[in-house]
Amino acid sequence: MINFYPGPSKIDKRLPQWLQEGLESGMIEMNHRSEAFMFQYSEIVDLLQEVFDLPQDYEVYFTSSATECWEIISQGFSDKSFLHVFNGSFGEKWANMNAALGNNAKSESFSYRSFPPELKNVKENIICLTHNETSNGSKLPDTYLTELRSRNPESIIAVDATSSMAGVELPWLAADIWFASVQKCFGLPAGMGIMFMHKRLLNETSEKAYYNHISNLHRHYSNWQSPYTPNTANIYYLWQLLQEHRGLKLKSEKIKKRAKHIYSRIKAINVFEILIENQALRSDTVITVKVPEPELKDLKSYLESREIMLGNGYGPWKNETFRIANFPAIKRPEYDVLFKQIDKWAKKRA
Numbered sequence: 001m002i003n004f005y006p007g008p009s010k011i012d013k014r015l016p017q018w019l020q021e022g023l024e025s026g027m028i029e030m031n032h033r034s035e036a037f038m039f040q041y042s043e044i045v046d047l048l049q050e051v052f053d054l055p056q057d058y059e060v061y062f063t064s065s066a067t068e069c070w071e072i073i074s075q076g077f078s079d080k081s082f083l084h085v086f087n088g089s090f091g092e093k094w095a096n097m098n099a100a101l102g103n104n105a106k107s108e109s110f111s112y113r114s115f116p117p118e119l120k121n122v123k124e125n126i127i128c129l130t131h132n133e134t135s136n137g138s139k140l141p142d143t144y145l146t147e148l149r150s151r152n153p154e155s156i157i158a159v160d161a162t163s164s165m166a167g168v169e170l171p172w173l174a175a176d177i178w179f180a181s182v183q184k185c186f187g188l189p190a191g192m193g194i195m196f197m198h199k200r201l202l203n204e205t206s207e208k209a210y211y212n213h214i215s216n217l218h219r220h221y222s223n224w225q226s227p228y229t230p231n232t233a234n235i236y237y238l239w240q241l242l243q244e245h246r247g248l249k250l251k252s253e254k255i256k257k258r259a260k261h262i263y264s265r266i267k268a269i270n271v272f273e274i275l276i277e278n279q280a281l282r283s284d285t286v287i288t289v290k291v292p293e294p295e296l297k298d299l300k301s302y303l304e305s306r307e308i309m310l311g312n313g314y315g316p317w318k319n320e321t322f323r324i325a326n327f328p329a330i331k332r333p334e335y336d337v338l339f340k341q342i343d344k345w346a347k348k349r350a
Contacts, residue, residue: 007185008190010327013329027232041223047239047245048060051248058196061226063192066162070098073177074103084108089314106124112133115141115186129160130160131161132285141281152249160251161178167285175316176197178196202214202218234318259285269345272290303342
């Protein structure tokens with residue numbers, strides 16, 4: 001089965017080798033308070049700074065998922081006010097969860113067809129954004145976050161980059177908190193999140209004593225540890241991935257070039273319509289295609305019979321779209337197979 005689902009998605013082909021090496025070396029079984037784990041943790045941070053060009057002012061925390069990061073941020077800054085700005089299901093879910101925890105959380109939605117609001121002199125303390133909205137295949141334009149930072153220099157900016165981190169370059173200094181899950185662009189098994197947080201926020205957190213409080217994450221990070229037993233297997237895979245990485249800039253250029261190719265192939269199919277009409281707002285990593293429901297069911301059935309899995313539609317677009325992941329672990333020949341079969345389906349339908 002060729003997996004184009006946008007998460008959990010295709011796993012890096014080197015993972016069986018990493019698993020074998022991790023088992024033979026004992027690294028996957030090591031205690032998370034051991035010297036070996038602490039060395040590995042520190043090396044991962046060094047590698048992130050080298051490969052992702054992550055500034056040294058950001059600490060790196062391991063979590064169970066990006067969803068847990070929502071909660072960590074909500075609890076860690078529970079005495080502050082939040083502004084959630086979103087155009088899709090995952091940004092809305094983050095806002096709803098924050099409000100359900102009893103925080104002062106305001107929401108501002110905008111259409112997936114339009115640019116995000118300019119947001120000048122925001123009164124709320126924390127601005128929460130989704131870099132790539134997985135539900136509809138939209139993205140924040142490259143310059144938006146840097147302009148947002150310049151207009152709101154005192155605000156804390158938190159960005160959910162679940163569907164883009166490790167796939168495309170991100171403007172790290174434009175936000176104070178970045179987070180993602182590893183089952184998308186990282187090409188790793190589901191079950192781990194990763195959060196980058198600027199050190200300037202350590203004096204901004206609330207005083208409530210949650211176990212996953214940022215102050216507790218920081219205290220353990222200072223010793224290259226985590227507060228609880230982490231996903232040691234995925235941490236080991238991440239360590240291996242970063243060692244073999246050629247650099248995020250090169251990967252980002254490749255992903256963006258391939259996205260243009262995928263969009264052009266989609267436009268060539270008469271029955272298809274790209275959900276995000278404005279090219280500046282189209283995600284490079286999650287491509288969402290609109291199809292009439294009867295054709296959508298037939299297409300998915302046709303491809304599944306040929307061992308090809310598309311991503312289902314999500315939220316309001318569930319019954320009229322499919323999604324294609326454009327993640328690094330999926331290789332160009334697999335997209336050739338996908339569109340060869342789509343072309344055959346289209347000719348058969350005609």
